[in-house]
Amino acid sequence: MSRLDVIALRARIEAIETGRRQVREVLPFGLESVDSRLPGGGLTIGALHEVAGGGNGAVDGAAAALFAAGIAARTNGRILWCLTRPDLFAPAIAQAGLSPDRVIFVEAGDEKSVLACTEEGLRHGGLGCVISEVAHLSMTASRRLQLAAEGSNSLAVAIRRWRRQTEASDFGQPTAASTRWRVSVLPSRPLPVPGVGRHRWLVELIRARAGESADFELEACDDQGRLGLPAEMGHGSAQTGLGRRYASG
Amino acid sequence: MPLAKAQVLVPGLSVEEADQQGDIDALERLAFWALRYSPVVAADAPDGIVMDIEGAAHLMGGEDALARDLVERLSETGYASRIAIADTWGAAHAMARFARGPITLVEPGCLRPELSPLPIAALRLDAPLVEELRSMGFEQVSDLLTQPRAPLTLRFGPQLWRRIDQALGATSEPVDPVRPVDVVEVRRAFAEPFGAAGTIKRYIGQLVDDLSARLEERGFGARRLDLVCHRVDARQQALRIGTAAPTRDVKRLVRMLSDKVEEIEPGFGIEVMALAATWAQPIAPAQAISSLVEPGIPDVSDLVDVLSNRVGSERLYRVAAVQSDVPERSVERIAPLSPDRADTWTGRWPRPTRLLATPEPIETVALLPDHPPASFTWRGIRRRVKRADGPERVFGEWWRRDAETNAVRDYFRVEDEAGERYWVYRAGDGEDPATGSHRWFLHGIFG
Numbered sequence: 025m026s027r028l029d030v031i032a033l034r035a036r037i038e039a040i041e042t043g044r045r046q047v048r049e050v051l052p053f054g055l056e057s058v059d060s061r062l063p064g065g066g067l068t069i070g071a072l073h074e075v076a077g078g079g080n081g082a083v084d085g086a087a088a089a090l091f092a093a094g095i096a097a098r099t100n101g102r103i104l105w106c107l108t109r110p111d112l113f114a115p116a117i118a119q120a121g122l123s124p125d126r127v128i129f130v131e132a133g134d135e136k137s138v139l140a141c142t143e144e145g146l147r148h149g150g151l152g153c154v155i156s157e158v159a160h161l162s163m164t165a166s167r168r169l170q171l172a173a174e175g176s177n178s179l180a181v182a183i184r185r186w187r188r189q190t191e192a193s194d195f196g197q198p199t200a201a202s203t204r205w206r207v208s209v210l211p212s213r214p215l216p217v218p219g220v221g222r223h224r225w226l227v228e229l230i231r232a233r234a235g236e237s238a239d240f241e242l243e244a245c246d247d248q249g250r251l252g253l254p255a256e257m258g259h260g261s262a263q264t265g266l267g268r269r270y271a272s273g
Numbered sequence: 274m275p276l277a278k279a280q281v282l283v284p285g286l287s288v289e290e291a292d293q294q295g296d297i298d299a300l301e302r303l304a305f306w307a308l309r310y311s312p313v314v315a316a317d318a319p320d321g322i323v324m325d326i327e328g329a330a331h332l333m334g335g336e337d338a339l340a341r342d343l344v345e346r347l348s349e350t351g352y353a354s355r356i357a358i359a360d361t362w363g364a365a366h367a368m369a370r371f372a373r374g375p376i377t378l379v380e381p382g383c384l385r386p387e388l389s390p391l392p393i394a395a396l397r398l399d400a401p402l403v404e405e406l407r408s409m410g411f412e413q414v415s416d417l418l419t420q421p422r423a424p425l426t427l428r429f430g431p432q433l434w435r436r437i438d439q440a441l442g443a444t445s446e447p448v449d450p451v452r453p454v455d456v457v458e459v460r461r462a463f464a465e466p467f468g469a470a471g472t473i474k475r476y477i478g479q480l481v482d483d484l485s486a487r488l489e490e491r492g493f494g495a496r497r498l499d500l501v502c503h504r505v506d507a508r509q510q511a512l513r514i515g516t517a518a519p520t521r522d523v524k525r526l527v528r529m530l531s532d533k534v535e536e537i538e539p540g541f542g543i544e545v546m547a548l549a550a551t552w553a554q555p556i557a558p559a560q561a562i563s564s565l566v567e568p569g570i571p572d573v574s575d576l577v578d579v580l581s582n583r584v585g586s587e588r589l590y591r592v593a594a595v596q597s598d599v600p601e602r603s604v605e606r607i608a609p610l611s612p613d614r615a616d617t618w619t620g621r622w623p624r625p626t627r628l629l630a631t632p633e634p635i636e637t638v639a640l641l642p643d644h645p646p647a648s649f650t651w652r653g654i655r656r657r658v659k660r661a662d663g664p665e666r667v668f669g670e671w672w673r674r675d676a677e678t679n680a681v682r683d684y685f686r687v688e689d690e691a692g693e694r695y696w697v698y699r700a701g702d703g704e705d706p707a708t709g710s711h712r713w714f715l716h717g718i719f720g
């Protein structure tokens with residue numbers, strides 16, 4: 025099958041998937057290396073995106089929450105944040121560029137009502153982003169959220185956060201989310217003096233609908249919610265370049 | 274006890290004439306005030322008020338929270354109060370007066386065991402009847418419950434068993450609620466009683482339509498709506514919703530009422546439905562968005578209303594900055610629709626994404642006075658500190674508590690070999706034992 029056929033086929037499948045709505049808005053990360061790996065050049069607005077932490081982050085969900093806050097900071101309008109465990113520290117969210125005036129928190133009693141509140145927020149359509157912290161996200165539940173997000177063209181981010189490390193294998197189960205991310209902490213940028221430099225993350229794009237998975241080593245959100253590219257990798261990682269040359273040669 | 278005897282026993286006793294009418298009037302006023310908690314409130318003379326909180330407790334965050342709030346507010350106005358929540362008026366009446374604590378919650382279906390040990394005076398019987406029963410050896414409610422019904426009724430009249438049945442829920446006892454004057458209310462009586470949820474929803478729509486028109490005449494919007502359904506068996510089922518801002522938007526109010534329709538038990542059927550805006554506020558005319566005006570932030574007040582009716586209004590909040598260096602005091606919860614504060618946390622020190630509710634003690638190896646730990650053990654896992662930043666010194670707020678006069682916390686941001694970053698602090702400045710115990714705690718996790 026020629027390349028043109030594949031492109032035509034992709035366009036047809038996309039037309040079937042998106043229904044009548046042909047224009048897909050995206051929220052770019054502003055990093056060429058990340059955006060180029062995402063279909064449409066960014067996170068699709070009107071879709072559900074899943075974020076989980078790696079390692080201990082699966083339980084504390086600190087990096088995943090900050091990653092989600094960085095996404096929300098770059099949207100317009102109010103943010104609905106549905107959670108069950110109220111241990112999010114708002115000053116940290118403000119430091120990622122998400123003003124506390126914009127975020128409405130819903131402390132739902134259980135996961136079921138977190139999902140119900142999230143869906144309600146998505147159906148409203150006037151919110152910039154709806155973030156929910158859930159442990160279990162079934163195919164049915166995620167499909168409902170995805171449809172609600174599509175219907176009102178709202179951005180939905182589900183932070184997957186489990187009670188125990190062993191439950192994190194749940195992240196392998198399929199859901200209807202359009203992208204799936206795992207954010208793990210890495211040692212911070214080395215400084216010439218003692219101290220902790222800018223935080224760094226290993227951001228893995230585990231699944232992207234109509235796209236390929238990838239992983240990036242990035243610097244954590246700045247005060248505008250933007251991720252950064254580590255300075256020494258500005259021109260691409262030396263290691264990958266080497267690998268590619270060997271493979272082609 | 275005669276007055277003269279009491280004056281002898283307590284020197285300097287101040288004497289007041291009993292003002293029974295005044296008491297009843299005050300009770301009536303208190304019942305009007307208590308309408309804030311529930312649409313169905315009545316004075317229970319001579320010394321109580323009765324409220325039907327079914328379908329209304331969720332707005333205050335549940336029955337327990339409602340009772341606590343009520344006790345607190347009453348004590349602020351100088352009333353000492355005792356509260357009981359039970360399935361029936363009779364049981365709640367008895368528990369409020371004879372149970373031990375100031376707040377008693379009787380679980381549904383536990384009426385008989387809870388009432389059994391109470392004295393028979395708890396049953397709202399006339400005083401002579403109580404005396405007569407006592408003289409025959411009946412002391413507790415359980416003594417009566419084990420007796421056959423017919424001989425007792427023959428001997429003491431129908432009142433005795435009627436009261437017992439009312440307390441145990443075997444016969445109904447409707448509450449005749451107080452109604453404030455000048456409240457916008459619409460009601461609809463039906464020729465045939467009905468019970469289907471769909472039908473109730475349809476009539477809710479019609480009632481809200483009428484009410485909205487009536488509110489519009491006055492230029493008002495509803496902050497609180499009470500729907501009272503009168504059933505054919507003379508019981509009432511009430512539903513209450515609250516809004517964050519005055520509104521008379523039909524669609525939104527219907528939606529909020531319809532969300533709660535499952536809480537109405539129609540029983541044998543509903544014959545009258547009444548919808549009242551028990552709390553209304555004027556709506557100021559607002560500029561509609563025209564194409565010349567920049568589209569602002571979309572209005573989310575309807576979403577806030579729907580969600581707060583679902584999970585409770587105290588669970589919906591925004592966070593605002595408080596000028597305090599102590600991390601756990603630097604945030605406060607404010608209402609989701611309060612005006613934007615614009616002020617945010619000053620200071621450029623990084624803050625952790627997750628803050629533990631209580632700092633957890635950790636075992637550390639650290640140099641005093643101002644070095645970060647070289648390694649620490651948290652939740653059984655030992656971590657070597659690779660990089661660290663600090664200290665950020667936080668002083669106790671001496672104007673709050675005496676214990677904080679000298680208290681100091683030294684916060685460090687530490688990173689272990691795997692790159693996990695934590696916020697740890699040492700209680701005390703590392704030199705002076707008066708400033709703290711010099712133990713280490715983990716307080717937050719960075720992303």
